[in-house]
Amino acid sequence: xxxxxxxxxxxxxxxxxxxxxxxxxxxxxxxxxxxxxxxxxxxxxxxxxxxxxxxxxxxxxxxxxxxxxxxxxxxxxxxxxxxxxxxxxxxxxxxxxxxxxxxxxxxxxxxxxxxxxxxxxxxxxxxxxxxxxxxxxxxxxxxxxxxxxxxxxxxxxxxxxxxxxxxxxxxxxxxxxxxxxxxxxxxxxxxxxxxxxxxxxxxxxxxxxxxxxxxxxxxxxxxxxxxxxxxxxxxxxxxxxxxxxxxxxxxxxxxxxxxxxxxxxxxxxxxxxxxxxxxxxxxxxxxxxxxxxxxxxxxxxxx
Amino acid sequence: xxxxxxxxxxxxxxxxxxxxxxxxxxxxxxxxxxxxxxxxxxxxxxxxxxxxxxxxxxxxxxxxxxxxxxxxxxxxxxxxxxxxxxxxxxxxxxxxxxxxxxxxxxxxxxxxxxxxxxxxxxxxxxxxxxxxxxxxxxxxxxxxxxxxxxxxxxxxxxxxxxxxxxxxxxxxxxxxxxxxxxxxxxxxxxxxxxxxxxxxxxxxxxxxxxxxxxxxxxxxxxxxxxxxxxxxxxxxxxxxxxxxxxxxxxxxxxxxxxxxxxxxxxxxxxxxxxxxxxxxxxxxxxxxxxxxxxxxxxxxxxxxxxxxxxxxxxxxxxxxxxxxxxxxxxxxxxxxxxxxxxxxxxxxxxxxxxxxxxxxxxxxxxxxxxxxxxxxxxxxxxxxxxxxxxxxxxxxxxxxxxxxxxxxxxxxxxxxxxxxxxxxxxxxxxxxxxxxxxxxxxxxxxxxxxxxxxxxxxxxxxxxxxxxxxxxxxxxxxxxxxxxxxxxxxxxxxxxxxxxxxxxxxxxxxxxxxxxxxxxxxxxxxxxxxxxxxxxxxxxxxxxxxxxxxxxx
Numbered sequence: 001x002x003x004x005x006x007x008x009x010x011x012x013x014x015x016x017x018x019x020x021x022x023x024x025x026x027x028x029x030x031x032x033x034x035x036x037x038x039x040x041x042x043x044x045x046x047x048x049x050x051x052x053x054x055x056x057x058x059x060x061x062x063x064x065x066x067x068x069x070x071x072x073x074x075x076x077x078x079x080x081x082x083x084x085x086x087x088x089x090x091x092x093x094x095x096x097x098x099x100x101x102x103x104x105x106x107x108x109x110x111x112x113x114x115x116x117x118x119x120x121x122x123x124x125x126x127x128x129x130x131x132x133x134x135x136x137x138x139x140x141x142x143x144x145x146x147x148x149x150x151x152x153x154x155x156x157x158x159x160x161x162x163x164x165x166x167x168x169x170x171x172x173x174x175x176x177x178x179x180x181x182x183x184x185x186x187x188x189x190x191x192x193x194x195x196x197x198x199x200x201x202x203x204x205x206x207x208x209x210x211x212x213x214x215x216x217x218x219x220x221x222x223x224x225x226x227x228x229x230x231x232x233x234x235x236x237x238x239x240x241x242x243x244x245x246x247x248x249x250x251x252x253x254x255x256x257x258x259x260x261x262x263x264x265x266x267x268x269x270x271x272x273x274x275x276x277x278x279x280x281x282x283x284x285x286x287x288x289x290x291x292x293x294x295x296x297x298x299x300x301x302x303x
Numbered sequence: 304x305x306x307x308x309x310x311x312x313x314x315x316x317x318x319x320x321x322x323x324x325x326x327x328x329x330x331x332x333x334x335x336x337x338x339x340x341x342x343x344x345x346x347x348x349x350x351x352x353x354x355x356x357x358x359x360x361x362x363x364x365x366x367x368x369x370x371x372x373x374x375x376x377x378x379x380x381x382x383x384x385x386x387x388x389x390x391x392x393x394x395x396x397x398x399x400x401x402x403x404x405x406x407x408x409x410x411x412x413x414x415x416x417x418x419x420x421x422x423x424x425x426x427x428x429x430x431x432x433x434x435x436x437x438x439x440x441x442x443x444x445x446x447x448x449x450x451x452x453x454x455x456x457x458x459x460x461x462x463x464x465x466x467x468x469x470x471x472x473x474x475x476x477x478x479x480x481x482x483x484x485x486x487x488x489x490x491x492x493x494x495x496x497x498x499x500x501x502x503x504x505x506x507x508x509x510x511x512x513x514x515x516x517x518x519x520x521x522x523x524x525x526x527x528x529x530x531x532x533x534x535x536x537x538x539x540x541x542x543x544x545x546x547x548x549x550x551x552x553x554x555x556x557x558x559x560x561x562x563x564x565x566x567x568x569x570x571x572x573x574x575x576x577x578x579x580x581x582x583x584x585x586x587x588x589x590x591x592x593x594x595x596x597x598x599x600x601x602x603x604x605x606x607x608x609x610x611x612x613x614x615x616x617x618x619x620x621x622x623x624x625x626x627x628x629x630x631x632x633x634x635x636x637x638x639x640x641x642x643x644x645x646x647x648x649x650x651x652x653x654x655x656x657x658x659x660x661x662x663x664x665x666x667x668x669x670x671x672x673x674x675x676x677x678x679x680x681x682x683x684x685x686x687x688x689x690x691x692x693x694x695x696x697x698x699x700x701x702x703x704x705x706x707x708x709x710x711x712x713x714x715x716x717x718x719x720x721x722x723x724x725x726x727x728x729x730x731x732x733x734x735x736x737x738x739x740x741x742x743x744x745x746x747x748x749x750x751x752x753x754x755x756x757x758x759x760x761x762x763x764x765x766x767x768x769x770x771x772x773x774x775x776x777x778x779x780x781x782x783x784x785x786x787x788x789x790x791x792x793x794x795x796x797x798x799x800x801x802x803x804x805x806x807x808x809x810x811x812x813x814x815x816x817x818x819x820x821x822x823x824x825x826x827x828x829x830x831x832x833x834x835x836x837x838x839x840x841x842x843x844x845x846x847x848x849x850x851x852x853x854x855x856x
């Protein structure tokens with residue numbers, strides 16, 4: 001029983017990790033005022049590029065860097081369109097998502113990719129032997145430990161650094177921020193770049209970390225789960241990560257339940273994260289407040 | 304500041320303005336909305352680049368191109384609408400304009416120090432959104448003062464404050480000036496605060512400086528006259544030329560025997576003819592408050608009209624942010640009259656406009672049309688009750704710019720041109736053509752997008768639409784704002800005709816000249832309530848100015 005629980009929990013953590021990387025990025029982007037729906041494109045592009053990179057260099061870890069770069073490029077394009085040219089963010093996000101889906105599907109057919117190249121797992125000596133907790137927390141591929149360092153860093157960046165302060169001001173009240181001498185659109189572009197970097201890493205981890213290969217549309221809407229997680233978490237980092245865990249666990253259950261002999265509609269479990277996000281929005285709408293200018297483009301001199 | 308000029312398109316916001324402020328004084332900058340006060344200060348702050356002119360600091364010419372340069376030169380401004388971010392804490396807001404690492408402890412200490420030095424106590428860890436407006440302003444001032452500026456500019460600082468808070472503010476300002484030799488520029492249209500708080504005052508009107516006074520040597524009356532004088536002379540000029548005569552005399556007042564104002568029965572008003580207005584020396588005999596004196600014209604107005612058509616009783620309303628918009632506003636409007644609501648912008652005019660557009664629910668009080676109470680705030684209720692509205696901002700809420708002229712013309716009355724839920728294209732066009740002809744709308748065709756029309760023609764479309772719905776009450780908010788002379792004249796004429804045809808017209812305007820030209824009765828709105836009313840013939844511009852400035856003289 002303990003073994004089964006530990007397997008399911010470990011799988012939940014594994015499935016949470018790609019979400020959590022991307023969610024850290026999405027959290028930053030949303031705090032700066034952009035609802036970045038191209039996070040799906042960033043993850044998918046990251047996943048593909050990571051496998052491509054791993055195939056070319058033979059190193060899965062280098063593949064992760066390829067993935068990050070891909071995410072960064074998508075973030076750059078998105079940032080230029082929505083926070084320089086002033087094109088509607090949602091439209092840009094949707095177009096990018098459709099574009100990357102098509103592009104990766106096309107490239108998948110034209111390029112021969114490795115199918116079994118994964119980054120190394122690191123078992124932390126001794127504590128990984130602790131029953132239940134050991135395998136759940138301390139027996140993972142190495143980027144998982146990077147995530148554990150990343151989360152406090154993101155918190156510090158947003159809550160304590162000058163960059164984060166200006167970022168939040170840009171997301172809450174861009175007019176005031178502007179009067180104070182902050183370049184609102186630049187901050188928002190920068191936030192999108194960070195989001196691209198982290199989401200690309202999340203996608204890359206999914207591909208070269210967990211699966212070891214690339215399938216068509218392999219992120220399958222995880223980007224939208226990430227957006228849901230940020231909403232679920234009420235635009236706090238803690239809540240966002242908790243949201244990722246909930247959604248990761250739901251995903252793990254979906255995979256584990258049939259093996260345990262429980263008959264439950266798999267489709268329902270796929271839908272569960274979104275249902276949870278809706279419920280969360282319903283009940284938390286009063287207490288949680290989105291950044292004041294979330295999703296509102298900033299034009300100098302208005303209001 | 305020497306010879307500052309700034310034009311926005313054809314509009315001259317500042318023309319050759321000189322302003323000099325000495326260290327150790329509080330300098331008032333007085334003027335109506337649009338007099339150019341804020342523009343002048345924006346030039347000083349580097350938010351607006353002037354067309355010409357120079358800024359001299361301690362005798363040295365300086366180029367101030369952006370707010371950061373201004374800050375570096377020791378000029379700081381407390382904005383009318385605060386530049387604070389509500390979700391952040393006080394210390395975070397104060398840290399916002401800095402550079403380098405965020406040092407929380409340091410900033411908290413600074414906040415406390417500055418607070419103590421000037422008596423501006425604020426808790427650095429409080430969230431700004433939890434603070435009262437008075438406290439927020441304190442934060443804003445601390446934000447400015449911590450950089451030790453030499454010149455502190457406050458733009459309408461008391462417009463959001465209670466009386467008590469205003470008093471505290473002026474105590475602080477006095478300390479800033481007296482103890483540290485800083486210069487404070489106080490932008491205001493409130494006469495009492497200019498009188499009480501400033502050492503010197505510069506009066507602006509229509510982008511020009513029209514007077515410089517030592518505050519101690521002048522009084523509210525003289526200032527009021529200088530602040531609004533232009534409106535009077537412009538109006539009288541128009542009357543003298545005869546442009547407006549025909550409009551003003553629809554048999555409501557006594558036969559024209561010259562400019563209206565001078566016909567007022569109050570004998571003392573005879574010694575303030577309009578031409579003298581501009582140059583009246585401050586010491587001259589001020590007119591008596593003539594409100595108590597009944598005018599011969601007043602009964603005529605009443606006779607010409609029937610009973611009360613629109614009645615607002617003790618209306619109170621608050622904004623979604625819980626800021627009071629209306630505070631016990633009471634108003635009566637009779638059929639066939641034009642009632643002008645004068646007031647400085649932001650005193651509840653928009654709320655009145657929203658009320659009649661069914662956008663604003665009342666927290667208490669009633670709106671009655673013909674004795675029947677209307678459910679305020681229920682969509683369409685006001686329209687159904689026969690109230691037509693010409694909204695303040697025709698682009699935002701007056702018309703749909705991307706729809707055609709014809710479509711815009713029939714928007715308010717789709718029932719008349721549709722059959723079984725479907726629009727009848729031919730009826731629509733017929734209707735539109737008739738209205739285009741009747742209202743002399745210059746458009747290439749009924750199908751032309753609204754966007755392509757001139758402002759005047761757009762406004763005509765709005766007017767045509769509202770009048771074609773045969774309203775009993777017409778509310779016109781700033782109906783001539785931004786229009787050219789021809790269009791203004793047309794609107795004026797039409798509103799008069801509307802009134803003559805028995806429609807009760809409520810005119811909301813911050814342009815005193817517009818009010819004076821159009822209205823038969825004038826009410827003054829201040830802080831969400833009507834502070835005074837007078838007939839057009841009894842108008843004493845000075846008294847009007849004082850009422851608009853919050854003086855119930």
